[in-house]
Amino acid sequence: xDWLRMPPLAAVRAFAAFAxxxxxxxxxxxxxxxxxxxxxxxxxxxxxxxxxxxxxSGRGLSMTAEGRHxxxxxxxxxxxxxxxxxxxxxxxxxxxxxxxxxxxxxxHWLMPRLAGFREAHPEIDxxxxxxxxxxxxxxxxxxxAIRFGQGNWPGLEAxxxxxxxxxxxxxxxxxxxxxxxxxxxLLDLPWLEELGTTEAGKWRRDHGGKGTLRTGxxxxxNLLLDAVxxxxxxxxxxRPFAAxxxxxxRLVELFCSDDGRGYHIVTSPGALRPQARVFAxxxxxxxAKPPARG
Numbered sequence: 001x002d003w004l005r006m007p008p009l010a011a012v013r014a015f016a017a018f019a020x021x022x023x024x025x026x027x028x029x030x031x032x033x034x035x036x037x038x039x040x041x042x043x044x045x046x047x048x049x050x051x052x053x054x055x056x057s058g059r060g061l062s063m064t065a066e067g068r069h070x071x072x073x074x075x076x077x078x079x080x081x082x083x084x085x086x087x088x089x090x091x092x093x094x095x096x097x098x099x100x101x102x103x104x105x106x107x108h109w110l111m112p113r114l115a116g117f118r119e120a121h122p123e124i125d126x127x128x129x130x131x132x133x134x135x136x137x138x139x140x141x142x143x144x145a146i147r148f149g150q151g152n153w154p155g156l157e158a159x160x161x162x163x164x165x166x167x168x169x170x171x172x173x174x175x176x177x178x179x180x181x182x183x184x185x186l187l188d189l190p191w192l193e194e195l196g197t198t199e200a201g202k203w204r205r206d207h208g209g210k211g212t213l214r215t216g217x218x219x220x221x222n223l224l225l226d227a228v229x230x231x232x233x234x235x236x237x238x239r240p241f242a243a244x245x246x247x248x249x250r251l252v253e254l255f256c257s258d259d260g261r262g263y264h265i266v267t268s269p270g271a272l273r274p275q276a277r278v279f280a281x282x283x284x285x286x287x288a289k290p291p292a293r294g
Contacts, residue, residue, distance in 0.1 A: 007048040014041035015053065016078060019071035023060060096125040097275040101146035103221030104194055105263055106130040108241040109162065110146070113286050117279070124275045130221075137268040143276040145266040146283075148238070150259070158264040159280075161287055165258035167239035169251040171231040180254050190233035194221040206257075225251075238263075 017027035018038060028035040042061075046053050053067035063071060101110060106128065118126075129135070129142075136156065137145050151158040170189075179185065195218050219227060225242065228235045229250050245251040265280050272280065 011041040011045035014038050016074045096127045098127045098142045099144045100129040100135045103130040107222040147266045150261050151264050158266045161263050161265050163262040164238040166236050167242050167253050168236050168255040169242050170234045174231045192233040192235040193218045
């Protein structure tokens with residue numbers, strides 16, 4: 001199809017509205033424009049096509065044979081478009097909402113709140129995929145990714161949800177009697193790291209100083225803090241998720257660094273499906289709530 005030869009869509013819409021409504025005033029009301037604007041678009045369409053579509057010899061406008069031919073074509077064309085849009089909308093509404101996030105975020109932030117979302121929106125089917133490796137949102141695939149970083153992922157849109165400094169933590173018994181004033185003081189201790197993620201590894205590379213901080217165990221994120229509490233090693237964890245353990249004394253915070261990173265709502269460019277918009281709005285509201293007293 002030669003798109004350069006196609007008439008302006010506004011003129012086509014005006015003619016289709018006139019053909020359906022039967023007069024200029026009703027067509028204007030249908031498109032929420034003035035009847036003068038409809039008349040102008042009709043003349044523009046005739047000029048573009050080089051054809052007389054309307055007979056203006058009587059008291060009102062009536063369609064010529066050419067006009068009736070175009071009206072029938074537009075009725076068929078817009079009917080096919082409408083059916084396709086309805087089918088796509090129906091398929092989109094039926095497809096479950098796919099959300100991916102790290103296991104750590106799932107355990108410490110999402111799961112304690114998820115029952116509230118299910119109660120408020122039982123009509124939305126969810127597929128939650130906690131994984132360490134990155135999975136990009138894409139049309140027909142992942143709708144929303146909750147991703148940790150600085151928000152600069154090429155080709156994706158990112159909105160900060162939870163600012164999250166990195167906190168280096170350990171069980172009190174692991175560092176008892178040890179003077180820890182710099183990362184080099186931890187060279188002889190094992191480090192624990194979440195499987196598939198880079199947060200702790202990046203901290204070690206950035207702060208390891210003259211030595212090399214060694215990795216002890218790499219394990220799923222939902223087990224990370226359990227292993228740290230048991231004294232199996234030191235870990236770089238997201239500070240909000242370790243805060244309760246530090247406050248209670250189960251863990252001690254050795255270092256904390258804030259480089260502007262955090263958990264982001266990450267989506268592909270363009271309009272989100274209605275289910276995804278609802279879920280993203282719920283994420284924002286949940287994060288904005290004041291913390292529970294305890």
